Amino acid sequence: MTLDRPTLSYWLLYLLICSGIFFVELLPLQTQPGDWSRGDPLVPLTMAWMLRRPDYLPLSLAACMFFLGDLLLQRPPGLFAGLALMGCLFLRARGAELRRASRGVEFAFAAGAIIAIYVAYRLILFATFLPAPSLSAAASELVFTLLYYPIFIVLIGPALGLRHFGDPANEGAAR
Amino acid sequence: MARETSTSETYLRPLGRVFALVAIALLLLVFVIWRIDSPRVERFRMAVIDRVVPPMSWAMAPVTAVIDVARDFQSYARILEQNQDLRRELQQMKAWKEAALQLEQENARLLDLNKVRLDPELTHVTGVVLADSGSPFRQSVLLNVGARDGILDGWATMDGIGLVGRISGVAGKTSRVILLSDNNSRVPITIQPSGQRAILQGDNTLSPVIEFLENPDLVRPGDRVQSSGDGAVFPAGILVGQVTQGPDRRFRVRLAADFERLEFLRVLRSRAPEPLENPGDLLVPEPPALELEETARVDEEVSQ
Numbered sequence: 001m002t003l004d005r006p007t008l009s010y011w012l013l014y015l016l017i018c019s020g021i022f023f024v025e026l027l028p029l030q031t032q033p034g035d036w037s038r039g040d041p042l043v044p045l046t047m048a049w050m051l052r053r054p055d056y057l058p059l060s061l062a063a064c065m066f067f068l069g070d071l072l073l074q075r076p077p078g079l080f081a082g083l084a085l086m087g088c089l090f091l092r093a094r095g096a097e098l099r100r101a102s103r104g105v106e107f108a109f110a111a112g113a114i115i116a117i118y119v120a121y122r123l124i125l126f127a128t129f130l131p132a133p134s135l136s137a138a139a140s141e142l143v144f145t146l147l148y149y150p151i152f153i154v155l156i157g158p159a160l161g162l163r164h165f166g167d168p169a170n171e172g173a174a175r
Numbered sequence: 176m177a178r179e180t181s182t183s184e185t186y187l188r189p190l191g192r193v194f195a196l197v198a199i200a201l202l203l204l205v206f207v208i209w210r211i212d213s214p215r216v217e218r219f220r221m222a223v224i225d226r227v228v229p230p231m232s233w234a235m236a237p238v239t240a241v242i243d244v245a246r247d248f249q250s251y252a253r254i255l256e257q258n259q260d261l262r263r264e265l266q267q268m269k270a271w272k273e274a275a276l277q278l279e280q281e282n283a284r285l286l287d288l289n290k291v292r293l294d295p296e297l298t299h300v301t302g303v304v305l306a307d308s309g310s311p312f313r314q315s316v317l318l319n320v321g322a323r324d325g326i327l328d329g330w331a332t333m334d335g336i337g338l339v340g341r342i343s344g345v346a347g348k349t350s351r352v353i354l355l356s357d358n359n360s361r362v363p364i365t366i367q368p369s370g371q372r373a374i375l376q377g378d379n380t381l382s383p384v385i386e387f388l389e390n391p392d393l394v395r396p397g398d399r400v401q402s403s404g405d406g407a408v409f410p411a412g413i414l415v416g417q418v419t420q421g422p423d424r425r426f427r428v429r430l431a432a433d434f435e436r437l438e439f440l441r442v443l444r445s446r447a448p449e450p451l452e453n454p455g456d457l458l459v460p461e462p463p464a465l466e467l468e469e470t471a472r473v474d475e476e477v478s479q
Contacts, residue, residue, distance in 0.1 A: 026231070085199050133379075137311065
């Protein structure tokens with residue numbers, strides 16, 4: 001992979017969005033315990049990016065961001081990052097087909113990967129006798145994380161130039 | 176373009192796959208190491224946070240301030256209602272103030288009689304809350320004081336009124352406070368009129384549960400809860416809150432500290448209590464021989 005200017009600017013953009021996400025999550029606004037979670041936008045963002053522009057997001061960068069997220073957000077370090085990376089790789093391996101498929105199919109695959117990540121995370125927490133969040137809280141986190149995916153596709157995707165290659169409008173540009 | 180990327184993809188794919196496997200294995204290895212030897216990895220985590228969060232604080236402070244202003248603005252809508260509530264509370268508070276003044280005078284007189292010396296080593300460092308835990312499942316805040324201010328793990332932290340939590344994780348410029356409401360928080364307490372000892376156990380709600388209570392019949396809702404010095408971790412006698420009883424009949428504590436807005440926190444410097452050795456010496460101090468002679472001489476002079 002060559003380090004030309006568009007590649008570098010995409011890296012910087014990804015870094016900027018990630019630090020924005022961490023920034024918002026770390027703001028000292030919620031010091032009271034709550035029953036629900038706002039979800040984790042980092043996983044859907046990385047998935048959407050890896051499906052559309054895999055050549056502009058190196059694995060090492062995504063892995064670093066996941067790991068930093070584990071450290072900053074007080075999760076067991078490495079576990080969620082490893083699972084999220086597996087999910088992203090699963091989608092990336094099917095990127096070529098999913099890019100030709102419709103948006104519904106793409107979302108279904110991404111949602112399946114996200115659900116698998118969270119289920120595996122919870123199972124491993126139980127298996128290693130670590131305290132897991134309550135079922136309702138974990139379910140709300142999962143739902144919000146799933147909702148972020150279409151939001152990233154619809155709102156930020158076109159603005160970033162993350163074109164959907166299956167769109168008839170972009171078919172010519174992609175070929 | 177598509178053809179180009181596809182050729183480069185086939186070229187890079189085996190290498191990329193190996194790299195991906197290595198990355199996943201590394202991440203899971205970190206998790207396993209953390210599960211086995213958590214203090215070392217937690218120190219690493221604090222070091223990373225110490226590097227990452229303080230540079231963000233200059234941007235966080237104004238954003239937090241703006242959002243707080245917006246929240247305050249929302250509360251203007253209910254201002255009439257609030258005003259009435261406040262007036263009613265003020266009436267009650269005046270009665271309490273009168274009682275407090277009398278008690279203060281009485282207390283001062285009694286202390287004077289006793290010549291009590293309050294512990295001069297119980298001083299505090301005040302820190303500003305930099306960030307929260309970022310997750311609704313973990314209740315902790317990050318303070319802007321750390322090892323350079325002499326903070327040590329395990330010190331008690333309070334806001335102006337009551338206990339908030341304890342220091343767990345210290346880096347150079349920052350330290351983390353585990354709040355009483357966190358799942359991992361356990362604090363030894365005394366319930367006041369009956370003097371019973373128990374453990375306050377956080378369960379991710381605003382009112383932690385009282386566990387290991389010896390005789391629940393002696394405890395009533397409304398009793399004062401203070402920290403006890405058990406285990407020599409905490410200074411004793413810091414106000415924690417009041418006992419309440421939930422619908423599930425378990426005793427909980429309504430915390431005295433205001434957890435809604437944690438802004439400035441006091442970290443109490445606590446020294447380890449000096450151990451008492453040789454209890455015999457304590458009762459009968461052995462004076463050195465020289466002093467004995469001198470006192471004898473003084474005694475003679477006095478008698479003459």
